Amino acid sequence: MDRNGIQHGNARAVAVTALTELLGPKGLLTAAPDCARYASDQSGLPGALPLAVLRPASTDEVSQALALCSRYRIGVVPQGGRTGLSGGACSAEGAVVLSTERMAGIAEIDREAMTLTAWAGTPLETVQEAARTVGLDYPVDIGARGTATIGGTIATNAGGIRVLQHGMTRANVLGLEAVLADGSVVSRLGKTVKDNSGFDLKQLFIGSEGTLGIVTRAVLQLCRQVPQSALALFALPDHAAALACLAAARRRFGSRITAFEGMWPDYWEFVCHATSLASPPMAGRHGFYLLIEVEAGSEGAEDELEAFFAELFEAGLAEDGVLAKSVAEMRALWRVREAVGEADEGFGPHINFDIGLSPSALGRFCDAADVLLAGMLEAKGTLKVGHVGDGNVHLLVAHDGSGRAEERIEAAVYGLLRDWNGAVTAEHGIGRIKARWIGHSRTPEELAMMRGLKAQFDPLGILNPGALFADPER
Ligand SMILES: Cc1cc2nc3c(=O)[nH]c(=O)nc-3n(C[C@H](O)[C@H](O)[C@H](O)COP(=O)(O)OP(=O)(O)OC[C@H]3O[C@@H](n4cnc5c(N)ncnc54)[C@H](O)[C@@H]3O)c2cc1C
Incomplete structure (x- = not known):
């Protein structure tokens, strides 16, 4: 052995x-x-x-x-x-x-309870489409929706573009069935919104990356389908302006903000100019780009976004803006943000950091990371894009492909992150790639507790060996 x-x-x-x-x-x-x-x-x-x-x-x-x-x-x-x-x-x-x-398929939709029960292997998009046939929706949404499964999104506690309004996956799962390493089945496929009868054990499996059990089925909490929404892209001077826009948007739209996504100039230049991954929806160069989507209120959502842009422009927060006037234009704007999947492929050897911070610190952290990386010969360029409202940036750092460059860049960025009290992964999970860095986000006491749980659920350590915990202690 x-x-x-x-x-x-x-x-x-x-x-x-x-x-x-x-x-x-x-x-x-x-x-x-x-x-x-x-x-x-x-x-x-x-x-x-x-x-x-x-x-x-x-x-x-x-x-x-x-x-x-x-x-x-x-x-x-x-x-x-x-x-x-x-x-x-x-x-x-x-x-x-x-x-x-x-193990794919929808087992049941309960319209009154607004729940959907699905097998773990069901693609996320299949669940969303099934919910929409009854006027409801499943709000967890990520670029990989066509292929990512319900089990995978639960195991990684997937985030995505609707977290601001609906939270991460763990906020949208009501019931779960999982199989432990010894074959015993832990099943609680209830639809209870309120259940304080002891520990909420399903939460242990959510985000455990397949190290505690195999998720086989889940009861998902659906939400009402958004009848109509509007989407705009704003050009801003910097990230600080994006935070001011978020505060202003919260005052104006309350919980009707469905997406609030940010792109730094390095990312914009790469997808809109250096490559033709997306066509630039506006001319000129700016310090920050913001994609904001809101649900329609009593007025038309487009009119509301136009009025919002005027407010931001007046306040000196926005420099330019584009409002999507059709479904095709909405797709084109989303395309700029979602091109990150392909940018990732075309960027050459790089590290894909998925960093979580307090939303108020995100911009300043990125500035500090830029300064740090500019002083490292190993770092060959960056792309920064992320979920601004959630304090989550995807920071891609290009390097020469050598193990040494990778090692030095990771040590530098994660070291900086530890000083800023951030998370080494905001949504993609630790997996195998980040296992050695988990201690930069978690205290020894927290890690000992995690190992204790692992030992109880999977005493032989057969479930997903090498993931989450880097060393053989499990
Ligand atoms: C283009 C693109 C965009 C993405 N955007 C986002 C995003 O916005 N937000 C985000 O959070 N992630 C994003 N991701 C990452 C990825 O899609 C998510 O992590 C997703 O949740 C993984 O689902 P999957 O079914 O592909 O899981 P897999 O990749 O197959 O597995 C992921 C982890 O879950 C475990 N696992 C899978 N199924 C089960 C199960 N049934 N029981 C127990 N463990 C299981 C695996 O062992 C592994 O540790 C993106 C990925 C791509 C390629």
Whole structure:
């Protein structure tokens, strides 16, 4: 057995035979070319070739498969849509992958309770579309919505573009079913909004990145579908102006702000000018760009945004603005923000930081990071884009592709972040890529508590070995 509790040698072959008998040919892949497709997620980290890919079709099959993996001490890497950006779904050496792709579908929509019960492997977009057919919506929304699954968004506590109004995934899950490492099923698929009967155990699984259990089903809290909204892009002098705009927007629109996204000039130049990832919706160069979406109130939302722009312009906060007048124009404005997925691909070797700070400190932190990186020969340029209202910036730092450059840049940025009391990940999760940096955001006491929980839920350490905790202590 290795440091991560993974069994080697003959036992693996015996385990795979037992798993084949359990799951049948549709439920288990062992051929190398098939397994290779499940090695990695979108983080860029090369995963190991999985020993096998388990594709259970029910909670019971997950339970029996995990009981077998426990018996043979086989590591299990849970996988949803593999859109994760932190390497949490990358396969580990000698482990099997457990994919939820055959556990997809909507089990129930309850219009009165405004809930939707879905299997873990259901794509996020499928859930949103199903909710909309009954005039409701599921507010968790991310760029990878077509492929990311409900199980994956729960395991990473996904954030995205609606957090300002609806919170992160953990605020939108009412019930959960999960299978523990030994195969026992913990099921609370209730729809109770209020339940103070003891600890809220589902919250432990949300954001645990597949290290405590496999999520199989969930009851999601739906919201009413926004009847009409308007979208505008404002050019501002700097990030400080964006914070002033946020305060003004809160005064004017209250909880009707559905998105408040920011782009720094380095990102704007890259997607609108250096590459043709998006066409620039406005001319000129500015210090900051803000995308704001609001729900319609008693007046038309477009008129309200126009009046808001006039207020900002008058106050010297906004320098230019574009209001989307059609669905196509809305898409074009969103395109600039969502091009980050492809910018990521075209930027060359880089580190993708996903930093969380107090919203009021975000701009100043980015300025400090710019100064720090400008003094490092290893850093070759930055892109900054993020969820301004949530204090979350995606900071991409280009480098020469060497391990040494990566190491030095990470140490510098995470060191700065620790001084600012920030989070090394705001929404993408720790996974494997950030496991060694978790101590920059969490105290030794917090980490000891997390390890204690891990040891209780998964005493053999077979669930997602190497994710979240970097060392073999689990
Ligand atoms: C273009 C793009 C845009 C993105 N935008 C955002 C964004 O705005 N906000 C955001 O938060 N994230 C974003 N992400 C990251 C990613 O989409 C999310 O982390 C998403 O929640 C992952 O879902 P998935 O099904 O692909 O999970 P995977 O990548 O397959 O897995 C992610 C983690 O969850 C675990 N896991 C998966 N399924 C289960 C399960 N059923 N039970 C237990 N553990 C499980 C895995 O082991 C892994 O640790 C983006 C990614 C891309 C590529």
